[in-house]
Amino acid sequence: MFSKIMKCNILSLALLSMFITGCSAYERARPIVIKQPVQPIRIGVTPESPPYVFKADGKTVGIEADFARALANKIGRPLQFVEMPWVRLVPALLDKKIDVVMSGMSITKARELNVSFTRPYMTNGLMTLMRTSDSQIYTSPEKIYNTTRSIGVLKGTTADIFAQRKCPKALIATYIRTEDALRALKQQQISLYIDDGPIVAWLFSQDSSALSALFVPLTTEYTAWAVRPDNDRLLSKLNTILKEWEKDGTLHRILKKWLPYMK
CATH class of the missing domain: 3.40.190.10 (Periplasmic binding protein-like II)
Known part of the structure; x- marks a missing residue:
């Protein structure tokens, strides 16, 4: 009887050992998944x-x-x-x-x-910014089309293309930064500045005493x-x-x- 019990215990231990060993092997064999960081x-x-x-x-x-x-x-x-x-x-x-x-x-x-x-x-559409002292000169889009004065635009923008095509009598001055064009306008290096309506409205709101704007769209853009x-x-x-x-x-x-x- 004792011999049978011992045999059963030994068999149980052997099976348990095999199970544990098998699980350990499985754990070792299971691939480790490295989560890649989310790209910005x-x-x-x-x-x-x-x-x-x-x-x-x-x-x-x-x-x-x-x-x-x-x-x-x-x-x-x-x-x-x-x-x-x-x-x-x-x-x-x-x-x-x-x-x-x-x-x-x-x-x-x-x-x-x-x-x-x-x-x-x-x-939106292109609009025009000017000095307040010139607001009585540029009262319509036609006055802008026919001006012989200088117009400032940002290089490579739709304003640049527009001025080149629609204002043939004007001298077109291109700038890289809005602040440079705005400075040129205030220092009378250019007479007009053409840009998107929202930008013109913003610049006007920041200095409405020195600047004026013609809030008439020169174009329709999306x-x-x-x-x-x-x-x-x-x-x-x-x-x-x-x-x-x-x-x-x-x-x-x-x-x-x-x-x-x-x-």
Whole structure:
């Protein structure tokens, strides 16, 4: 009897040992899965064009900055602003140094040859900023078309193209930064400054005693975000999010924050 009990115990221990050994072997053989860090969404901006995107107290702020933060939160990815001059935005996008251009860019046929645009989030047009002392001279778009004075624009923008085509008598001065063009206007180096309506309205509001504006659109333009032509997946995702924001009020809330005069 004792012998049978011993045999049963020995057999049980042997089976238990095999089970433990088997489990240990399984644990050793199970592959270790290393979770890859979530890659940030890289947003290309030129933070010199309030209220679209600019710097305030060392922070990137504005319409596009708020959109970018809301977008990153929506898709669950960290946000990385990549700052560069305006003329470098599209080349950087095509070189895969950024994922999206969110910098107040208007849709144009020329740009559509290189990038894919999302559905527009805003309709706007070019407007004109001037010194208050000249406000009685430039009272209509026709006066701007026919001026023989100098007009300031940012290089490579729709304002640059417009001035070259529509103001043949004027001397066109191009600038890289908005603040440089604004300084030139105040120092009487140029007579007019043409830019997107929201930018002109913002600049006017910051110094309405020295500056005046013709709040008559010279063009009709559509502002959107740009992605690489081969990134259909991201383009589709962005368009879906924009549609959702139109329905839930996110789009209007952010635009109204920075464009309080908007209906």
